[in-house]
Amino acid sequence: MNISRVRRPWRIAAAGLIAGAVLLSSGCGHGDKSPSWQGGADQAQGDGTGTDDASPSPSPTLSTVAVVSPAADATGVTAITEIKYTSEDPENTSVTVTDASGDEVKGTLDKDDKVWRPEKALAYGTKYTVTVNGTASEGKGGTASSTFTTMAKPSKIVRVTSFLGDGQKVGVGMPLIIKFSRAIPASYRDDVERRMTVTATPAQEGSWGWISPTEVHYRPKVFWKANSKVFYKVRLAGVPLGSGYYGKSDLTVDLNIARSFVMTVSNKTKQMTVKQDGKVIKTLPVSLGKASTPSSSGTMVVMEKMKHTVFDTTDTDPVNGYKTPIDFAQRITWSGQFIHAAPWSEGKQGRVNVSHGCVNVSEAMGAWLFSRTMMGDPITVSGTEEKLKQGNGWTDFNVSYSEWKKLSYLK
Structure with missing residues (x-):
């Protein structure tokens, strides 16, 4: 079925996690919105022949990192916000996010898309600082920093529950069953699926399927392989779910598949x-x-x-x-x-x-x-x-x- 959706800035781009660090964009690395130029035009000295045999002046270099979003000093930011930055040398750029106490926040960095994503939802009503550092290399360096404050704790929440629990042993035809306390609008279901990951050992192909607006199941392509290990994770804490509702919490389940x-x-x-x-x-x-x-x-x-x-x-x-x-x-x-x-x-x-x-x-x-x-x-x-x-x-x-x-x- 084809569902048209409005792209949202907080949308998570994939069900799996991509390891990495955080990058920010601010301007020139000096807290100023104007470019910071290095070097200058050195006037050449004559050689006594009366001609101007001046060497070319070195090209000016510009700090190449900046925090794009959240905007500087933004408030009311969603708890699962992505940090977007710019860098001409992303492989040599690092990103750190710290909370109000100065403790570093764990997250994953996508250097190709220049995006940092928190490992879990950030705390509500908390100020965070983002720092992007570009290693000086061929003039492609600089530092940018920015702060933002997350939204207040929402009053409208959606609870998520799993029919199965840790340590259970089930048959090879058992679906993974997730239920929500409120109907998930169709335009948000792709975002929910991207935040529900299943890892089977040995690896097995499978897919989520929506049974109703409040229930989604996961099944492998064929019956589970006998004696498999299955781990699934639902990361919905702080995730917008429509009409002012947000996911209440994350959950994980670690179970076993029995003999066939x-x-x-x-x-x-x-x-x-x-x-x-x-x-x-x-x-x-x-x-x-x-x-x-x-x-x-x-x-x-x-x-x-x-x-x-x-x-x-x-x-x-x-x-x-x-x-x-x-x-x-x-x-x-x-x-x-x-x-x-x-x-x-x-x-x-x-x-x-x-x-x-x-x-x-x-x-x-x-x-x-x-x-x-x-x-x-x-x-x-x-x-x-x-x-x-x-x-x-x-x-x-x-x-x-x-x-x-x-x-x-x-x-």
Whole structure:
């Protein structure tokens, strides 16, 4: 989808960080707006022949560094502001930013674009000093400094939360889920994505996709590689998010991907095939949804596990609803489809569909599966009368990767 946007001066240019230092522009390095010239015209001395055999006077040199933005003595500056500077010799130019106490602020320097970016949001209501130093080399030197003051702490904030936490272990089909306390305007979503970075070990291609204005998921191109390490970071503290709202804080999550455990169900054969790390470890009979309440065909993941529960549909269907104790229930859709033990249908499993849309297995196989699965393990059902609706569960892998990438605002 193509979204037109107004470019904003505070926009962060990339999702990854670029190491470096800070550069500033002010004028001539002497606090004066006029050029500072060095050297002068030395009058040549005659050689006694009566001719003016003067040597050319040396070319004047101009200090070549300056702070472009924020403007000198600017106030109300956003906490994630970029420092822009000029330099004719950026490779030999350094930038430092210090706070009111004189402590240096950590940041990254892009020498190609001549931009310094803070590692994290600056403190609110604080005065900062920027100093750009150009090493004297072939006349390309000079020093420039400037000060600015950040905006007051905003009263309108957007909280960001992660469904997953540090140290968790999840299945290979688990998406990374980020939620916002307020809808993010479409014109700001590309900026948000650039500030959300995912690092997988080993490296794996992937993309963010917007599920709604308040929720964004990340999935790899294919299922996560077994036993991967995944680290993701969301840097939204101080970031403008529209209508006077700003991101409240940053967050990081460090998690683990477990072994590969993939379930495949065929309506044609009424069998489930279970593979662990690519090898078939079990084939078991199932009973799917009958014609009036078909199971969904598509790729889902285990979202919730309950060893013992009660299915109660009497609230939504007082006439035909039921209330039944269930063992080894594993939710795979929001609409109420589960993998679960169904001892009452064991004689039908592998032969005919009799469920209300769930994947029925025997009591013994229900216990066997329950002891081995975890949140994020994928299950793909095929050949039923109904296709899985996107969003009915964590359906991120139910579409091709090319379709998934269309949900991103980074083009």
